[in-house]
Amino acid sequence: MTTALITHQDCLNHITPGGHPERVARLENILHTLGAPKYNALLRVDAPLGSDVQIMLAHPPEHVAAIKDAAPLSGSCALDADTHMSEGSLQAAYRAVGGNIKAVDLVLSGEATNAFCAVRPPGHHAEHCTPMGFCLFGNVVIAAKHALDNHGLSRVAIVDFDVHHGNGTQDLVWNDKRILFCSTHQMPLYPGSGAAHEAGAHQNVVNVPLKPYADGSDLQAAFVDTILPALAEFAPEMIFISAGFDAHRADPLANLEFTEADFAWATQQLCEFAKTHCQNRVVSTLEGGYDLQALAASTAAHVSVLMEQG
Secondary structure: OOEEEEEOHHHHHOOOOOOOOOOHHHHHHHHHHOOOHHHOOOEEEEOOOOOHHHHOOOOOHHHHHHHHHHOOOOOEEEOOOOOEEEOOHHHHHHHHHHHHHHHHHHHHHOOOOEEEEOOOOOOOOOOOOOOEOOEOOOHHHHHHHHHHHHHOOOOEEEEEOOOOOOHHHHHHHOOOOOEEEEEEEEOOOOOOOOOOOOOOOOOOEEEEEEOOOOEHHHHHHHHHHHHHHHHHHHOOOOEEEEEOOOOEOOOOOOOOEEOHHHHHHHHHHHHHHHHHHOOOOEEEEEOOOOOHHHHHHHHHHHHHHHHHHO
């Protein structure tokens, strides 16, 4: 058994304007770091293209059509002040969806113990009909609904430790009692959602907002006191991780004080839970992280823990 690393060169063709934090170099640095000999045991898989049908597990047809219509044939366009598309963005977004679907298929078939999707654009800010926060499609939610609808699972959980609240994930799962969404995030901060009282239509959303300058001890408290008990009560059959590394102390977009060791600890906790309760089933996908060195180091720590379990 092993850990799958799922990515695609097309994800490097999503070009954002100069100075934009969600840039090609993010993925380049991650892939360079994961190319070191210590990661030779990874099962390296090209992300297939996702399909419209798969995207519509989470988004309505009009959202898919709007993203397709917005995609430029050359140059770039802005969907909002933060979210941009270049001529390679649509293909990259479909690879991000397809990579997450492939990760689910590999893990549930037993071909991999767990998987990490090194893809972009990210997904956790994309709402039902609204691309935002660098995100076009809700990659992780699409994968979670694929596991439920096409693999016969009845309950899955998504855990998000990105520094920004996954408003899109929350929006996409709000009315789905089969999915538990748990999030730690800085508050106040973009996008402004994620208060503890936001609990979902079926009490299936657990938000643990953290104050600016919270550190690893606060992350541990959030997991031990709230998130791990919520997971145990919900009893998911699979764990999905929205792995954003912008809560790192070096990240320029926020003010939390996590280190690589903190991300490794959180990953370990989720893997141990999955080993005990979910037949080891874990699929993780890249979200944020904008200091290149901290991003690469944090991703490496995260993947190393996945490999230890795989």
